[in-house]
Amino acid sequence: MTKAIEVSSLSKSYSGRSVLKELNLSVHEGSVYAFLGRNGAGKTTLIKILLGLLDFEGGQSLVLGLDPVNDGQRLLRQIGYVSEDHAHYEWMTAGELIRFTSAFYETWDTRLADHLSRRLDLRGDRTIRKMSRGEKAKLSLLLALAHRPRLLLLDEPTAGLDAVVRRQFLEETIDLIAEEGRTIFFSSHLIDEVERVADYVGILSRGSLVVETPLASLKDSFRSVKAVFSHETFSVRPPPGVFGFRRFERYVLFLVDAYDERIKRELTTQGADRIEVEPMSLEDIFVELTRGEA
């Protein structure tokens, strides 16, 4: 399977503060990749790097096989981008902005734009200044899709939208893209929307990807393991393969990927009286993996 995005050992810092540290990431073509992280984790930074808007200190990034810095123009022709703030020229009407944007793309599909306009219930004569945030988000989606991009980069596209509009936005996006087998890379910190649409999940914590896996396997393999002890737990050591743990007076909670007999044996050896293994929701996994991050 070819890669739509391939990032290796990518580093980026702002004023000495490291945001991305040796980041490795790959997105398969045709997949819907959810890029999760807490606020300020560096999700927007990575997307801007992929768009060629930001430079980086070390590593490499290839998008659709092109270098975003040196092949920016060629690359941007094949990308649709929706920003978090949906900032448009507020003095334009929706129709003017659509015409203005169409001037940049040879592959602009006017019929598709009209179709999307009707489907998303957008009025061309409406000034953008007067639009609600939901309407602006829909307009952003139209502008990102109408030139039929191979890759859609969405940077927290549903942030600030109410639940109804958020769901509509995501459903429309998936419907429109999936039928043509295009790739979607979207960042978010809203877990429920990810669970609904994503094929792959990458979780960014402290500048690195702590998890990058198909969503289904993530939910299958991650487990919360509660080991109860009859003695104080300060001497309990985490067994190998544990992502994180929290120590309480009489028990320890472990977050493990692929729980097996080896872990159970290790905990028993350390004096565990009882071991309880439970499946985890994506939100629990996300919270546990990013806990303690500034």
Next chain:
Amino acid sequence: MVRALIWKELREHLWTVLALCLCLVVLKPSLPHLAPEPWLLGQQNHDIAGRLVRTLLAIYAVLLGAHTFGYERSRGTLAYLLTRPVDRRVVVGVKIFVSVLLLVVGGAISTLAINDTRGFGWDHTTIRVLKASLPHFSALVLLTECATVVSCFGGTVAASLVGGSALCLVLVVVFKVLSLGHEAGVPTCLLSALGLSLITMRVQQNAPFSGWRKKAWLTAKTMVPAVALVGAGLFVWNLYLTLFPGPMGAEIVRVAPEGLYVTGWTLRPPLGCLSQCRSYRVDWEGTATRWLKFRNVRVLSVSPDGRYLLAEDFRGLLGFGELRNDVVVLRSDGTECHRISGRERFIDFAWGSSGSKLAFYARQLLWWTGPYQNSMTSNAMLLPFEFDPYDGPRFELRVLTLSSGEVVSVPFEPSVGDREAFSRILSFDDRANTLRLQLHVPSLESMPIVKIGLNGKVIEERTSPKNSVVLPADWFEIESSRNRDWMVLKRQKGPQKAWPFSLGTYKLSLALVHKPSSNETQTVTVSSPDPKDVFFETVIDTEAENLADGRLPNEPQVFWSERYGAFLILTDWTKVQSISPQDRILKERFTIRF
């Protein structure tokens, strides 16, 4: 795509242009009240209204530059624009093109709206308040470019306004104070604008729009060679001029018994900058020798015996103008004899008839709108000054003995007039120790002439009408013979309007006419010059901007010479001709050899 970008830029700048138009609409009715006094119509250099409009255009220019990226950044639309598949050089190029285009449009609107405003109270006269010119336009482009560069570096509109102005000031300081080519104002402006445009484009091509360290590094990398290249070129040019001054010209000439005192220039920038001048003494053979090497002095007057000179010591004011630092009395060898004022003051003076004393007074000026060397010419013109009424006594009349440096105050206070009254020193008889003063009182129709002793007592008092000499229409007196019975008049016609650069032609005529009477108590009417009185005519092509103190560039200078008993005329910066009242034929005298 380019069309779409241009359309967007024009729409975004619409409010800036409308704001300019609104300012002009508000400004236009008030301009006549700000226009100069009628007697200053020839003194276009002091037009307040024109300065106001030019300031407005300068603000507009910075605003256009700051708007280039600052507006997008403030609105958060820059990322949207830069994620379109378009070469960033095209984006920057279109933005700069539209800015410059709107600058031209703004200039045109201002010219059409404001120029040729009728003056308040004298509607028969048209006042030109806007002098668009290439150097002026280049300076506006430079302002726009500076603000554009700052807006590229993450500045919002407000930050770009401040930063752009500061950057422009820095460039002006670098170019002007360090003498990097300020002899050649136009190329400097154009080079700067061109260089900045290229730099802006280069920065945009290579550097992403965040990461200020990398951008600063890339900018430095691209700017340093460009600045070094331009700077080195200008430095070499200045060095060349220093080593080989090239064709010099006589800008200011004063006659002394043994020759001429000349302020010479190698090049004449649109704005005079005295730091580029050199002082020469020219003998009657025309051979010039450097008189003062390092001081930026301009000789105001030479004592009748030629032993002393009254000179102004100027200091360049960051290239924008000149600050008169001191008025000093120098010996003919250039050494300082006496310092008269240490501040920016109006000086009026008269040499004693024997040349051993100097009567003078100096006063702080509140506002100055006209020529100040009233004693250099003897014509009785009104002096458009406004004095600071709180700056000590009105006159502070003093007499300096030149050999000893002793200063004596003359306790004279005119009994007439109000706070704005002032006097001119008409003459000083240092043998009889009497002074003749002419009092000017705006509220009175007459100009009293008093003769006083050095003890301040009035010996004689007469009145003279204000317009004691009535000249024919369009003609101005520029020089009189010593006993004031002959005078040279000047007429200056033009220019023909030709926007945008106001390039036009002036027709200049000089006429030698006889003045019927020199009695100061009467109004003397000088008849209109007969065509045969006109002894010199020339056509001068110039930009309106180049009029300094109402004078055209390379305008012939006329001065009376006792040695020849004739008027000397300096033309083409170096040629000295003469015309005497007796034969009235223009003769070649000598050419100044610098």
